[in-house]
Amino acid sequence: MWQNLLQEISDGNIKSLARTISLVENEVDGYFDFLQTLPTTSTPIIGITGPPGAGKSTLVDTIIEQLVQQNKKVAVVCVDPSSPFNLGALLGDRIRMSNWYNHPNVFIRSLATRGSLGGLHPKIIEITDVLKAAPFDYIIVETVGVGQSEIEIAGLADITAVVLVPEAGDEIQTMKAGLMEIADIFIVNKSDRPDADAFVSNLKQMLAPTFHLHQQEIPILKTVATNKVGLEEVVKIFQTISEKTNDKKSWLLTEKAFHIIQQFRMKPFNKLKMKEEIEEENKNKSFNLYQYIKKYIS
Numbered sequence: 001m002w003q004n005l006l007q008e009i010s011d012g013n014i015k016s017l018a019r020t021i022s023l024v025e026n027e028v029d030g031y032f033d034f035l036q037t038l039p040t041t042s043t044p045i046i047g048i049t050g051p052p053g054a055g056k057s058t059l060v061d062t063i064i065e066q067l068v069q070q071n072k073k074v075a076v077v078c079v080d081p082s083s084p085f086n087l088g089a090l091l092g093d094r095i096r097m098s099n100w101y102n103h104p105n106v107f108i109r110s111l112a113t114r115g116s117l118g119g120l121h122p123k124i125i126e127i128t129d130v131l132k133a134a135p136f137d138y139i140i141v142e143t144v145g146v147g148q149s150e151i152e153i154a155g156l157a158d159i160t161a162v163v164l165v166p167e168a169g170d171e172i173q174t175m176k177a178g179l180m181e182i183a184d185i186f187i188v189n190k191s192d193r194p195d196a197d198a199f200v201s202n203l204k205q206m207l208a209p210t211f212h213l214h215q216q217e218i219p220i221l222k223t224v225a226t227n228k229v230g231l232e233e234v235v236k237i238f239q240t241i242s243e244k245t246n247d248k249k250s251w252l253l254t255e256k257a258f259h260i261i262q263q264f265r266m267k268p269f270n271k272l273k274m275k276e277e278i279e280e281e282n283k284n285k286s287f288n289l290y291q292y293i294k295k296y297i298s
């Protein structure tokens with residue numbers, strides 16, 4: 001079965017691709033052997049992250065349009081944060097790319113984070129690697145930048161775009177440092193708002209001290225996703241960055257290796273089961289965290 005699937009995926013069979021992703025997601029027997037047969041490809045992964053409601057999906061919608069116009073094939077993965085109290089539930093399909101669901105050159109998959117607190121989907125690395133075996137020109141991963149996910153996306157994507165919206169001048173000062181550090185490009189969306197220019201110059205000022213870290217200026221692009229303004233520039237930058245030989249590559253692979261090993265090692269620990277145990281033990285109000293943990297670490 002697995003061997004046929006790989007062939008079908010390489011041939012661009014979307015149904016087989018969707019099926020394989022589900023099999024890998026559910027760790028169906030043989031999935032890890034299958035992963036070991038994946039060919040090496042260099043399809044760039046573009047990560048798009050930013051605060052909730054910044055316009056990421058609206059941007060991705062137009063990015064797809066531009067790439068499709070260039071006759072490119074695109075896979076899009078949207079990662080929906082699900083509450084840790086609501087394991088595995090999808091918070092509704094909030095993606096705005098409905099135009100593209102049936103387009104032959106576009107593959108869209110929505111994933112819930114499944115309680116990996118604030119992070120990406122637990123199998124996102126494996127899933128993007130499966131996508132890399134298919135004949136896509138680009139893989140886009142949209143994540144909401146809350147908690148850890150923005151840091152994780154930097155370990156996954158070849159290019160990370162951070163989407164921001166113009167806000168009052170003070171707020172940018174308190175913007176999470178995490179977002180600033182991971183961006184290869186900033187997209188200031190909703191630039192139809194009057195304070196967009198002030199926001200961009202604030203952002204530039206904030207980035208100035210990081211100049212020496214990146215050894216180049218990080219591009220800041222203004223967009224109005226709802227009117228498709230500024231998107232050509234964004235796509236152009238994605239294409240030039242992804243064409244460069246990427247010295248991030250070995251760092252990325254190390255991050256991924258680390259992440260997957262960690263997952264394997266953590267397997268015996270079942271969060272739901274632990275929660276039940278803790279609830280039970282906590283009934284008598286004398287719960288001690290460290291006594292509880294002892295059995296798991298000794």
Ligand SMILES: Nc1nc2c(ncn2[C@@H]2O[C@H](COP(=O)(O)OP(=O)(O)OP(=O)(O)O)[C@@H](O)[C@H]2O)c(=O)[nH]1
Nearest residue numbers: 051052053054055056057058144189190224225226
């Ligand atoms: N004024 C204005 N509104 C925009 C712009 N881009 C997106 N919006 C609106 O902002 C809202 C959120 O857009 P989405 O594309 O769903 O944002 P998102 O970042 O994907 O949201 P989540 O995935 O929920 O985090 C929608 O109502 C969009 O129509 C823009 O450039 N200008």
Ligand SMILES: [Mg+2]
Nearest residue numbers: 056057094095
């Ligand atoms: Mg979205």
